[in-house]
């Protein structure tokens with residue numbers, strides 16, 4: 001990690017997050033490759049709460065088609081995008097300052113993606129975009145499942161894996177960030193998305209061509225994430241942190257629009273199903289690691305997060321359910 005020798009502490013460090021390859025054909029639970037990758041995942045998440053994943057299963061062509069679809073969607077009139085509504089708060093179309101996003105609940109389920117494309121294009125439903133988004137979400141959800149399986153195995157809590165994998169949905173968010181005003185060099189006007197931690201289990205981000213994502217390290221330095229075109233950023237969310245009794249932390253991250261170009265990104269979020277109680281297993285609680293969080297329902301956590309008290313809290317997961 002580089003450090004600046006001048007008296008003013010550097011705002012950024014020049015650094016590359018760990019890159020972990022998930023493309024090996026022999027990467028199956030129990031194989032030696034699996035054990036090797038699992039060790040790297042655990043280490044990277046302990047150090048940074050995130051890592052870069054190379055995952056060839058999602059082909060370059062598919063990623064290209066996804067971003068063509070994303071571009072096409074954001075070119076639609078605002079009234080059309082506003083038809084993207086969800087029964088869950090903040091899961092539909094959102095728009096503030098430079099940021100806009102569209103959301104699809106259960107994006108790995110074809111009928112659900114169909115509901116979305118029907119909302120947007122009621123007369124034809126756009127088969128091509130529906131299939132592209134569905135295939136992408138379905139393939140990427142495999143990466144989420146592998147990572148979660150590895151994390152739980154590495155903490156010796158494999159008996160909860162199936163229950164956990166069955167208790168989550170996949171939300172796909174497609175994001176568009178408008179280029180900041182030309183003549184302005186004030187950082188505030190370049191903020192695409194303010195510093196936050198994700199509330200869900202695991203997030204898998206992909207930025208297409210235009211950078212901007214930044215992650216904060218434990219010693220409060222910002223890293224500019226510059227993944228290759230082929231890789232994804234895998235990140236711990238607050239719900240996973242709480243489930244693991246704080247053994248892994250969810251990193252703060254933000255989007256800063258330093259390039260004068262429209263930025264597109266996608267995020268696949270594993271989200272606990274309504275009614276599923278997130279509760280740290282006994283195996284992770286002992287004298288050295290007393291219980292930190294009360295068991296909670298994710299929907300209640302989200303409601304709190306969107307309340308005034310939740311928005312004001314330095315860490316909403318701690319404010320909501322720390323003991």
Ligand SMILES: O=C(O)CCC(=O)C(=O)O
Nearest residue numbers: 175205207213255265267
């Ligand atoms: O656009 C990005 O790269 C980041 C998006 C993000 O952090 C979020 O949606 O929670």
Ligand SMILES: [Fe+2]
Nearest residue numbers: 196197198253
């Ligand atoms: Fe985020």
